[in-house]
Amino acid sequence: MKKMAIIATKGTLDMAYPPFILASTAAALGYEVQVFFTFYGLQLLRKDLSDVKISPLANPAMPMPVPMPVLVQVLPGMETMATMMMKDKLKKKGVASLEELRTVCQEADVKFIACQMTVDLFEFDKNDFISGIEYGGAAMFMEFAGETDICLFV
Amino acid sequence: MNVDKELDARGLNCPLPILKTKKSLADMTPGQVLKVVSTDPGSIKDMQAFANQTGNALVSSTEEKGEYVFLMQKK
Structure with a gap:
């Protein structure tokens, strides 16, 4: 059986998609998949994903309906607005929600590993995370990653 | 060809x-045929790649009025 490992380090809406899309697709193709969530990537394992947002700030490649000066992007509520618009667009274009892709991954036995060090570092409450995940460290991940056909850092 | x-x-x-194709095939028996209708142009190459990698046979891949129709026979 082919194997794929992904390290997910980002906690923004745009950067949350690649790990979940690739993990769910690889699982559908018969790969054994593990995703190691570390640093801000741990946010993607929360039951509630409403804090996973997209910011137009320092994200100049983000397509905007109207050009927006940086000074406007820093105003309160801009991030929430950009997130709302992006989610609306994703839905209109028939792109799955993060929750949906994450569920598909879990149903397909993709193994989610939460970085124990990050959990301690940011004092996360494990009760905030979804069930069915494992907690581990770099060495545990390497054991699997060393045997993979594809290994990605996102 | 009969569609099951x-x-x-x-x-x-x-x-x-792709994910829904995989799910639909899961409760079918070998030899049965799944018809998938999609509007995503990317699905043409993705369905072929899915078939190549999973061993299910892509019997046909056609376009009808802006819709892509695939017949996939379960391995």
């Missing part, structure tokens, strides 16, 4: 047509 099951993947974008 149909999957309406219209309006869905990558990777949903």
Whole structure:
């Protein structure tokens, strides 16, 4: 059986998609998949994903309906607005929600590993995370990653 | 060719047509044929790649009125 490992380090809406899309697709193709969530990537394992947002700030490649000066992007509520618009667009274009892709991954036995060090570092409450995940460290991940056909850092 | 099951993947974008195809095939028996209708142009190459990697046979891949129709025979 082919194997794929992904390290997910980002906690923004745009950067949350690649790990979940690739993990769910690889699982559908018969790969054994593990995703190691570390640093801000741990946010993607929360039951509630409403804090996973997209910011137009320092994200100049983000397509905007109207050009927006940086000074406007820093105003309160801009991030929430950009997130709302992006989610609306994703839905209109028939792109799955993060929750949906994450569920598909879990149903397909993709193994989610939460970085124990990050959990301690940011004092996360494990009760905030979804069930069915494992907690581990770099060495545990390497054991699997060393045997993979594809290994990605996102 | 007889179609045993149909999957309406219209309006869905990558990777949903593939994920739903996989799910639909799961409760079918070997030799049965799944018909998938999609509107995602990317699904043409994705369905072929899915077949190549999973061993299910892509019997046909056609376009009808802006919709992509695939017949997939379960391995």
